[in-house]
Amino acid sequence: MSQITSLFATRLYHAPLSAHDPKVDPDELEASCYAIAEDDEAGQAWCEEQGFPGYTSYASLADLPRRFPIFGDVVKALDAHVAAFARDLAFDLGDKALKLDSIWINILPEGGIHTGHIHPHSVISGTTYVALPEGTSALKLEDPRLAMMMAAPPRLKDAPADLQTFHYARPSVGDVLLWESWLRHEVPMNMSEDDRLSVSFNYGWE
Template sequence: MTQIRSLFATRLYRAQLSEHGPAIDNDELEASCYSIAEDDEAGQEWCENNGYPGYTSYASLTDLGWRFPIFADLIKALDQHVAAFAKDLEFDLGDKGLVLEDIWINILPPGGTHSSHIHPHSVISGTTYVAMPEGAAALKLEDPRLQMMMAAPTRIKGAREELRPFIYEATQPGDVLLWESWLRHEVPMNMAEEDNRISVSFNYKWE
């Protein structure tokens, strides 16, 4: 009897941030992102020197949870989402846990992109979305097997989601996405006409 199964699943976690942890006021979170960006001269300089469109605190600030109470509440919520995802992934964590390694703000202006990348040395990575204006880019996720499909034909239009080489995950403010850190992803061009795409990204490590 013929059997066809799907093996080696790549899991993607999606939820409303509000499903776990303290209530987060999205307007306050957005205002805090802009306030931090305005004051972070080191981050602004890094973005300018590295050709990063808009603003990111990735290379400049490591204390968002201390700097603004709303980020402390955000981290408490993210800890619970990550715990739920780790349970789904059936990780054997032993006597260690998954703990926040870093968290940073991304403000992507119209026309800005964030090229394809992974998050080495982390276990779970993710993003929660603060402002997603009309036309803002969806997160683009790449099939991790793609580099080994040298001679494979393309998939038919409308192929099952599990067989597509790329998945575009459109989000709304208040959504949180989690994935294993080896999953390659990018943000295509922000096609919003005027407004910024704002998100907060993070990594969790095993220790």
């Protein structure tokens, strides 16, 4: 009798941010994101120079948790989620730990996209979702073996999720998604008239 085994799993962690304390008020977090974006002239200038749609604090504010108490609460909750994901991944961290390396705001307007990318020099990356208006983009995740598939035929449209070439994760406001930082991902074009707000982050092994 034949036997088929699934090997080399790619994990995606999905949970409500509020599953771990402290609880974060999504309305307060949204208001804080907009207030920061409005005052961050350096971030606005970087986005304009780079042709970046909307706003990101990625290149301008490296200390959100120290500047704004609500981001300190976000990080405390994220620490617990990342620890849970690390256990699921069976990481042997030795005498080091996974620690927050960077955290930033993303405000993606109508027509904005985040093209495919990975997060080098990190172990775990993720996003918590602040505003997801109807019609906004899912998170598109790419099979990391795609470049090595060469002559492989396409998958059937109804293939199981773990055999699809791309996976579209559709979180809700207040959810957090985590993945290993080598996993290529993107945000397709925002087709909603309203902004898509999220807070992204990286954890390194220190």
